Amino acid sequence: MGAQTINYPAIDWLAIAPxxxxxxxxxxxxxxxxxxxxxxxxWYAIGTVVLAVAAIIVEMFIWHxxxxxxxRIIINNALSIDHFAMFCWIGIAGALALVSLSxxxxxxxxxxxxxxxxxxxxxxxxxxxxMTASNDMIVLFLGLETLSIALYVLAASHRRxxxxxxxxxxxxxxxxxxxxxxxxxxxxxYGSTGTTNISGIGNVLSTEVFVNGDDAMLLAGIAxxxxxxxxxxxxxxxxxxxxxxxxxxxxxxxxxxxxxxKFAAFAALLRVVTTALPTRAEDWRPVIWVLAILSVVVGSVxxxxxxxxxxxxxxxxxxxxxxxxxxxxxxxxSGDVEGLPATLLYLMIYSVLVIGTFTVVSLVTRxxxxxxxxxxxxxxxxxxxALALAMTVFLLAQAGMPLTSGFIAKFGVIQAAAxxxxxxxxxxxxxxxxxxxxxxxxxxxxxxxxxxxxxxxKREAIKVPFSAGIVVAGAAFFTLLVGVWPGWLIDAxxxxxxxxx
Amino acid sequence: xxxxxxxATPTTTWYLVLAAVLFGIGTVGVLVRRNPLVMFMCIELMLxxxxxxxxxxxxxxxxxxxxxxVFFVMVVAAAEVVVGLGIIVSIMRKRPGANVDDIxxxxx
Numbered sequence: 001m002g003a004q005t006i007n008y009p010a011i012d013w014l015a016i017a018p019x020x021x022x023x024x025x026x027x028x029x030x031x032x033x034x035x036x037x038x039x040x041x042x043w044y045a046i047g048t049v050v051l052a053v054a055a056i057i058v059e060m061f062i063w064h065x066x067x068x069x070x071x072r073i074i075i076n077n078a079l080s081i082d083h084f085a086m087f088c089w090i091g092i093a094g095a096l097a098l099v100s101l102s103x104x105x106x107x108x109x110x111x112x113x114x115x116x117x118x119x120x121x122x123x124x125x126x127x128x129x130x131m132t133a134s135n136d137m138i139v140l141f142l143g144l145e146t147l148s149i150a151l152y153v154l155a156a157s158h159r160r161x162x163x164x165x166x167x168x169x170x171x172x173x174x175x176x177x178x179x180x181x182x183x184x185x186x187x188x189x190y191g192s193t194g195t196t197n198i199s200g201i202g203n204v205l206s207t208e209v210f211v212n213g214d215d216a217m218l219l220a221g222i223a224x225x226x227x228x229x230x231x232x233x234x235x236x237x238x239x240x241x242x243x244x245x246x247x248x249x250x251x252x253x254x255x256x257x258x259x260x261x262k263f264a265a266f267a268a269l270l271r272v273v274t275t276a277l278p279t280r281a282e283d284w285r286p287v288i289w290v291l292a293i294l295s296v297v298v299g300s301v302x303x304x305x306x307x308x309x310x311x312x313x314x315x316x317x318x319x320x321x322x323x324x325x326x327x328x329x330x331x332x333x334s335g336d337v338e339g340l341p342a343t344l345l346y347l348m349i350y351s352v353l354v355i356g357t358f359t360v361v362s363l364v365t366r367x368x369x370x371x372x373x374x375x376x377x378x379x380x381x382x383x384x385x386a387l388a389l390a391m392t393v394f395l396l397a398q399a400g401m402p403l404t405s406g407f408i409a410k411f412g413v414i415q416a417a418a419x420x421x422x423x424x425x426x427x428x429x430x431x432x433x434x435x436x437x438x439x440x441x442x443x444x445x446x447x448x449x450x451x452x453x454x455x456x457x458k459r460e461a462i463k464v465p466f467s468a469g470i471v472v473a474g475a476a477f478f479t480l481l482v483g484v485w486p487g488w489l490i491d492a493x494x495x496x497x498x499x500x501x
Numbered sequence: 502x503x504x505x506x507x508x509a510t511p512t513t514t515w516y517l518v519l520a521a522v523l524f525g526i527g528t529v530g531v532l533v534r535r536n537p538l539v540m541f542m543c544i545e546l547m548l549x550x551x552x553x554x555x556x557x558x559x560x561x562x563x564x565x566x567x568x569x570x571v572f573f574v575m576v577v578a579a580a581e582v583v584v585g586l587g588i589i590v591s592i593m594r595k596r597p598g599a600n601v602d603d604i605x606x607x608x609x
Contacts, residue, residue, distance in 0.1 A: 138570050145577045149584050156588050162595065166604045168588045173540055173601075176581055177531050180547035183574065184524060187551050190567055191517075191558035248606075 009076035018055040025051035026122040033115035045104035052097035071500035080135040084496040088132035095259040102359040103252040105465035124150035128264035137196040155249040167248025174241040182228025188221030201276040232265035236294040246314035251362030259351035285332030295322025300436035310372040327413040333420035341493035342412035349409040356475025357394040381448040395440040405482035516557035523550035535600040
């Protein structure tokens with residue numbers, strides 16, 4: 001028995017540099033937080049923004065590098081470095097920067113401690129980035145858990161609010177439940193194909209003819225995998241945790257869950273269906289079809305009957321997830337040509353929109369983070385016209401109004417559905433978006449037209465701190481810019497078609 | 502007699518069935534039990550059922566990959582324990598003996 005040598009995989013340091021930057025930033029953050037007694041709150045937010053911007057710059061370099069040298073799969077087939085991954089990484093790092101900025105003043109207002117919040121944001125971003133680039137089911141699972149565990153803590157991080165703790169507990173129990181389903185799906189797919197590698201599964205399925213027994217195991221595996229991911233992206237009928245968790249969690253954390261959490265889980269779903277399971281489209285497409293239709297309808301209808309704005313936006317996020325599912329459904333018809341860029345575009349646009357919307361909500365809920373009832377928005381148009389205007393832009397965009405980014409997003413997925421002759425799904429989606437428009441209209445009427453009621457003048461005045469102002473203005477600018485001049489973002493999403501398989 | 506013994510020799514299928522049964526018990530447990538700690542234990546049971554199927558499948562396929570996966574899953578489960586117990590303890594400190602039906606301020 002001679003000493004066995006271990007073959008270490010070659011590591012492409014440039015490609016994982018964004019992950020390393022964020023990871024070391026998180027470590028430094030935690031060390032400083034442990035060593036200093038009184039911490040300068042704003043510095044942690046600024047530090048996190050600097051990290052995120054540094055990561056975005058490196059991601060731009062990698063994007064350029066892929067343009068020249070092509071996409072590749074690195075570290076023993078574990079991570080795919082392609083335009084798809086970079087598009088998601090830039091989106092996630094951008095969301096990290098925006099949410100850290102909006103958290104800074106939130107923490108001061110709520111008198112919370114919390115360099116840990118930023119460390120957890122960064123940790124969740126690393127998990128999300130690993131998920132979007134993973135080329136192995138196990139790496140995907142590890143990324144998913146890194147993201148989820150950080151989000152459980154973040155949801156429960158407002159220690160004085162019982163709602164926040166309840167939200168953390170519910171998210172934790174149901175998230176763990178979903179992870180177990182997801183993992184069982186991986187195990188069964190591994191059992192039937194003999195590999196956990198995503199492109200490996202794709203190769204096996206495109207070449208081998210299955211005997212009956214293995215096929216049953218594979219189908220059960222695909223079903224469990226979709227259930228697990230459907231929980232994470234919150235589509236009907238796996239949505240029931242979403243309203244409670246979104247309402248109870250601290251509002252900036254809600255915006256982070258709705259942007260980064262959806263981004264990562266949808267990107268993982270996209271990669272699985274386009275790389276691992278394209279030959280099994282006939283099997284998973286009907287499931288996605290049902291999930292998409294249920295989500296757009298149930299999400300829109302239940303959103304309209306809510307009285308709490310955070311719950312409304314949670315249901316509207318379910319309906320938006322349904323729209324993204326429409327993009328995935330069209331991948332099942334004709335491959336990734338139309339569906340993949342449309343879904344990615346939707347994800348990017350929705351992330352920015354939802355961060356902008358929830359930032360305004362977090363300012364309007366006032367100290368204590370409890371006033372998310374729609375009545376809190378009464379008279380916002382008179383008190384803070386600029387804030388109300390920005391909120392109006394976000395709401396119109398979520399409704400899919402032309403000249404805002406939301407129109408480009410919805411147009412993309414419905415066009416993809418129509419191109420594949422899924423007319424039923426396209427019509428249902430359009431009807432549902434009209435119903436959902438009622439909800440956005442209700443908030444707008446409350447802001448601009450509602451008469452003041454007695455006691456309104458005793459409410460705490462809404463303060464717009466500088467950092468949150470930047471987030472709102474930036475998100476509103478992005479929304480209008482993409483609405484008027486969408487070409488560059490559409491081109492970037494189209495570039496993502498060249499997946500590393 | 503020898504045929505009976507041969508039929509009773511465990512195969513990987515036995516382990517897969519056992520894992521499926523354990524996973525089912527865990528699922529039902531999460532759905533029907535009302536104590537957050539017990540629900541959490543049921544989730545751990547589900548994860549370990551998956552571990553058992555990974556090992557059985559790795560044995561069937563003659564592939565080491567499935568067995569190494571189990572270590573990753575165990576680490577993830579341990580991390581979940583830390584976070585989950587932290588959340589449960591912080592709730593129980595405010596409301597001793599609460600079950601998940603008591604913790605239901607959020608609805609609509």
